[in-house]
Amino acid sequence: MNQIHGVGIGLGVAQGRVARMSGPLALPTEEPSAIGAEAEAARAREAVAAVARELEARGQVAGGAARDVLEAQAMMAEDPALEAEVTTRLSTGRTAEWAVADAFASFRDQLTAVGGYLGERAADLDDVAQRVIAHLRGVAAPGVPDPGHPFVLVATDLAPADTALLDLDQVLALVTSEGGPTSHTAILAREKGIVAIVGAADAAGLADGETVIVDAAAGVVITDPSAEELTRAQHRADARAAAASAPLTPGALADGTAVPLLANLGSPDGAAEAVALGAEGVGLFRTEFLFLSSQNAPTVAQQREAYEKLLAAFRGRKVVVRALDAGADKPLAFLNDAHEENPALGLRGLRALRANEDILREQLTALAEADAAVAATGEAADLWVMAPMVATVSETRYFVALAREYGIRTAGVMVEVPAAALLADRILRDADFASIGTNDLTQYTMAADRLLGSVASFQDPWHPAVLRLIRATGDGGAAGGKPVGICGEAAADPLLAVVLVGLGATSLSMAPTALADVRQSLKTHSLDDARRIAEAALAADDAASARAAAQAAASLR
Known part of the structure; x- marks a missing residue:
């Protein structure tokens, strides 16, 4: 049995015969024109x-x-x-x-x-x-093959136009030799719930017709699998399908400890699907979609319309909205157009908002007005608002005071940099809650750009250094009686979700397609189990051994 490693997108497993994407068209030669x-x-x-x-x-x-x-x-x-x-x-x-x-x-x-x-x-x-x-x-553009049977699609990379319209009855899984976790292939695969692995360089050697297992949860493609491996993979796929179709219940551990399962959303359009998949609310609403498509900041009225739509879809449920998180990989000319040698460590998140306070004030105005408008027409949503990229106690006090000025009842902070995690007990004296963004927390802890494929191996939230910072934040929340949520991709990993609860997380937020897997995983462990499994992971020396230790501890129930 051979394994090809890459970055898993989604949590499923699939098996089937390979069908390779056709290669690119031959490039034109530098010939003179005959028509002018x-x-x-x-x-x-x-x-x-x-x-x-x-x-x-x-x-x-x-x-x-x-x-x-x-x-x-x-x-x-x-x-x-x-x-x-x-x-x-x-x-x-x-x-x-x-x-x-x-x-x-x-x-x-x-x-x-x-x-x-x-x-x-x-x-x-x-x-x-x-x-x-x-x-x-006058020829057809390269596209998805049609071998006449369900298949595992293998490509160098997949264009958004092809990914968007994949026939999910035919495409069992997707494997690309290029791309990363933020490529459009990965984004769309995650949204559609496709079992996928990207950045698997050795996938270029896969041949049409050979049978493989694509294990997104483990981030591996298994070539030439044995009959036992195929059977085991099918059992996992069947169990996952059964869990996804089970009656929806609130997130909870085996002993009844409640762990609300929330959705990460990038626009109000995903609200209905999130509710249908069992989201108990919204743990991260990214407001950037309102800003990134415009040369100017959206008006208060434009923002209010979008926020009203979101809050109305989640009446009676918690909705955590993140203030504009721009900068780094999301530059905005009207917010910060100055060149920065290392924008990930520059004027981004709350830092950029403080430098352009009118934008933050307009956003808080729109949120407060939307909350009031929804409450006036029926049951209100439970609106929470948080600041991105908070690093200090003074930044926390600034944001909470400003939010209170606009009538925001619950104001919190994102914990994405180690400084905030290490000062969580003090930060949570002022903030009403904290939400850990594991993607950025891992990036800053490991000094590994989350968008740079060459250091992707360091971008693993299982690393004990990252887990220690999460525990420090959880301890800070417990000391002050403040909730600590997780809203990074780590929450979508079923076993890591158990570890996060063991480290002190009180809620988990993820892509809606991951809710069923995580709900099922939590049901099989008590709070004592979760703490024991978390301790096993913390005792490891690196991410791989932390994951292995957690798996071993989880099997000892």
């Missing part, structure tokens, strides 16, 4: 427009996050700067095919050099270029 620059420019404009409209149409069909991704791709295709680059190349007398390929490649290289979030978009630009070139040639 003006005619070539017209061809290029028509092809780009046709591809943009196709991407938008696919987005309308797919809906949700896929629609946003594909609309962003369409805008990328019609970027005026990119059109100017194509026109410049056409002026040399070359073909539209070559001009498009060369101009798009130049932009792609620029994005790759920037790295981080923008670096992840390079693959999206490659896909647009391939589609435009295919349109110019």
Whole structure:
């Protein structure tokens, strides 16, 4: 049995025969045009427009996050700067095919050099270029294969336009040799609940027709599996399916200890699905969607409309809203357009909001008005608001005081940097609650950029150093009688969820598709079990051994 390692997306396991994505179109050669620059420019404009409209149409069909991704791709295709680059190349007398390929490649290289979030978009630009070139040639763009049976799709990377419309009755799992946990492939796979592994470099060697097991929970592709391995994987898949279809119940441990299971949402559009999947409320509502698509900050009225929609969908339930978390991989020109050598350690989160307090005040105004409007028409939601990237007690006091000024009853902080975790007992004297963002906490603890594939192996919340900081925060909450939630991706790992509760977490928030797995895992352990399993993980020296120790301790029930 051989294993290919990558980054697991989702928590499932699947098995099947491999079908490889077709390779890219051959790049055009630098040949002179036979029809002249003006005619070539017209061809290029028509092809780009046709591809943009196709991407938008696919987005309308797919809906949700896929629609946003594909609309962003369409805008990328019609970027005026990119059109100017194509026109410049056409002026040399070359073909539209070559001009498009060369101009798009130049932009792609620029994005790759920037790295981080923008670096992840390079693959999206490659896909647009391939589609435009295919349109110019009058051939089909590379796409998902159709082998005539359900299959495990293997690709170098998968374009958003293809991921968005995957036939989930045919695609058993997805494996890519490139991409990372923040790539659009990963984002859309997570939203659709596809068993997926990205960044599995050795997957390039997988052949059409061979049988593999894709274990997203473990982050491995098992090649040439034995009959026993196949049977075991099928049993796991069946158990997961049964858990997902079981009657919805509140999150709780085996001894009845309540552990509310909440949803991470990026827009109000996901509220109905989250409720249907058993979310008991919202543990993280990201407000960035209102800001990232605009050159100017949204008005109070625009924000209020979105917040009202969210709060109305969760009447009588807790809704935790994070104030705008911009900077680093989410730059906003109207918030902070200054160049920073290391933006992840720069003016981001609450720091950026304090420097532009009017934006924060407008957001708190909109939240307070939305809360009042929903309460006036029926049962209110339980609105909690938290500040991102808090590092000091003084920042905590600043945010809580400002929130109180606008009538926000429950104001808290995100614990994403080690300083906040180490001072949790003092921070929670002023804050009403804390919510641990495990993605950033892991990044800052391990000094490993969460968007950089070369250090992805360090980005593991199982590391004992990260777990110690989580326990410090949990202890701080217990000392002050304040709740401590988890809203990072770590909460979606069924076993790690048990460990987090053992470390003092009082609620868990995750992608809605992970709720069933975590609910089932919690039911099999008592609070004493959770604390014992957590201690076993804390005693380890590294992430892998912490996970193994927790698994061994969990089996001793």
